[in-house]
Amino acid sequence: MKEWGSFDKITSAKGVWLIDSKGNKMIDGVASMWCNVWGHSNPQLVKAITTQSKKLQHSSMFNLTNEPAEQLAEKLVKISPGMYKVFYSDNGSSAMEIAIKIALQYWKNIGEKKKTEIATVKNGYHGDTFGAMSVGYVPEFFGKFKKQLFSTIQFPVPNKYRTPKGFTISDYQNYCLDKIENKLSKNNNIAAFIMESGAQVAGGVIIYPKGFQKKISQLCKKYGVLFVLDEIATGFGRLGSMIQYEKQKSIPDIVSYGKMLTGGYLTMAATLTNKKIYDSFLGEFNDWKHLFHGHTYTGNPIATAVANENLKMYQKNHLIKKIQKTSKIFEKFYQEISEIDIVGDIRHKGMLMGIELVKNKARKTPINPKKSINKIFFEEGKRNGIYLRTLGNIVMLVPPLAISEKELNLLLNRTIKTIKAARSKVI
Numbered sequence: 001m002k003e004w005g006s007f008d009k010i011t012s013a014k015g016v017w018l019i020d021s022k023g024n025k026m027i028d029g030v031a032s033m034w035c036n037v038w039g040h041s042n043p044q045l046v047k048a049i050t051t052q053s054k055k056l057q058h059s060s061m062f063n064l065t066n067e068p069a070e071q072l073a074e075k076l077v078k079i080s081p082g083m084y085k086v087f088y089s090d091n092g093s094s095a096m097e098i099a100i101k102i103a104l105q106y107w108k109n110i111g112e113k114k115k116t117e118i119a120t121v122k123n124g125y126h127g128d129t130f131g132a133m134s135v136g137y138v139p140e141f142f143g144k145f146k147k148q149l150f151s152t153i154q155f156p157v158p159n160k161y162r163t164p165k166g167f168t169i170s171d172y173q174n175y176c177l178d179k180i181e182n183k184l185s186k187n188n189n190i191a192a193f194i195m196e197s198g199a200q201v202a203g204g205v206i207i208y209p210k211g212f213q214k215k216i217s218q219l220c221k222k223y224g225v226l227f228v229l230d231e232i233a234t235g236f237g238r239l240g241s242m243i244q245y246e247k248q249k250s251i252p253d254i255v256s257y258g259k260m261l262t263g264g265y266l267t268m269a270a271t272l273t274n275k276k277i278y279d280s281f282l283g284e285f286n287d288w289k290h291l292f293h294g295h296t297y298t299g300n301p302i303a304t305a306v307a308n309e310n311l312k313m314y315q316k317n318h319l320i321k322k323i324q325k326t327s328k329i330f331e332k333f334y335q336e337i338s339e340i341d342i343v344g345d346i347r348h349k350g351m352l353m354g355i356e357l358v359k360n361k362a363r364k365t366p367i368n369p370k371k372s373i374n375k376i377f378f379e380e381g382k383r384n385g386i387y388l389r390t391l392g393n394i395v396m397l398v399p400p401l402a403i404s405e406k407e408l409n410l411l412l413n414r415t416i417k418t419i420k421a422a423r424s425k426v427i
């Protein structure tokens with residue numbers, strides 16, 4: 001904290017541009033924490049908010065419902081193969097806490113009391129609350145709370161750039177999957193397998209190799225383990241598909257959405273389940289089968305209204321097709337970026353790119369300067385008119401999904417300039 005004397009104040013934003021109190025403009029290179037879809041100050045989304053604000057601002061979902069929340073639930077179920085009902089919350093971490101609680105309680109509801117353990121993959125990230133930290137666990141983020149976190153069974157994830165010696169990536173993928181099968185086949189107490197869908201984002205942009213997620217979903221079915229996916233950062237077009245698990249051919253029992261759900265305008269998340277799970281929560285009052293979970297702002301009408309408008313715009317503007325086209329711009333820059341001597345690896349899918357910085361390309365040693373890499377890149381980025389936030393030694397590019405080709409070219413050119421300018425400070 002001491003490194004940061006003061007913070008720049010953002011006073012307005014338009015399209016992909018953030019504008020500070022001194023009038024400086026920066027491209028929002030991280031979509032305001034990976035959630036912005038259409039750019040800032042979009043008139044249709046603003047109108048959806050103001051229109052709903054005049055009718056009903058908030059009313060509880062305890063015993064009641066509201067029109068925009070119902071409409072959104074219908075839409076979410078429609079676009080999510082295999083899903084049946086929606087549980088709203090107001091941030092991704094809560095959506096994951098809810099997913100964990102639903103998964104654990106499901107087994108209790110059907111009388112399987114021993115199924116209490118949770119399996120997951122190493123280096124995942126599902127949010128900063130205690131349940132989410134337990135199933136995620138990025139050591140640098142959560143190490144100080146390790147004692148308070150509940151234990152999980154963790155499996156390695158294939159990472160092409162850091163495949164252990166002696167393995168090809170496909171050997172290593174099989175090795176990871178064998179480990180999972182071995183455990184699931186022997187341990188009957190595993191309630192759920194929880195993982196990010198398509199890629200680990202905060203854990204360093206680790207894009208799963210083809211078939212990895214699908215095979216885990218099959219193993220879960222085979223061994224009676226609930227399959228729980230986190231699409232909070234990777235769904236809704238971030239990796240180039242609306243529903244990432246559909247693309248990965250791996251239908252979950254429970255899935256969480258967040259971030260892009262409202263276009264990045266209001267805080268909102270959702271946890272969806274299939275019918276089998278929903279039905280297990282139905283019972284007489286005295287059966288105590290219902291889920292004791294609810295937040296003050298669950299199903300907030302303004303947030304759900306803007307989410308409805310956002311989803312309408314996805315369809316109307318063929319956003320997923322547009323993303324698939326725009327994201328090709330990233331590929332044009334692979335060569336130029338990889339030629340920089342501190343760039344070890346580039347990982348890219350859809351509208352997500354991670355550039356891994358290393359001290360030594362041959363040995364793949366991560367850069368490790370005394371000052372935070374985040375601060376160095378933030379300042380250099382700002383000088384080049386872009387807003388960046390690195391994660392460890394990974395420069396993340398996570399632009400607003402509807403960014404134009406011209407703006408994305410500009411962001412990438414400026415990122416290259418920024419890495420080159422920061423080089424001497426981080427090595």
Ligand SMILES: Cc1ncc(COP(=O)(O)O)c(C=O)c1O
Binds near residue numbers: 202230232233
């Ligand atoms: C995959 C994933 N899950 C959950 C979360 C937590 O979401 P929130 O920050 O809204 O609590 C994040 C946030 O970055 C995330 O990337």
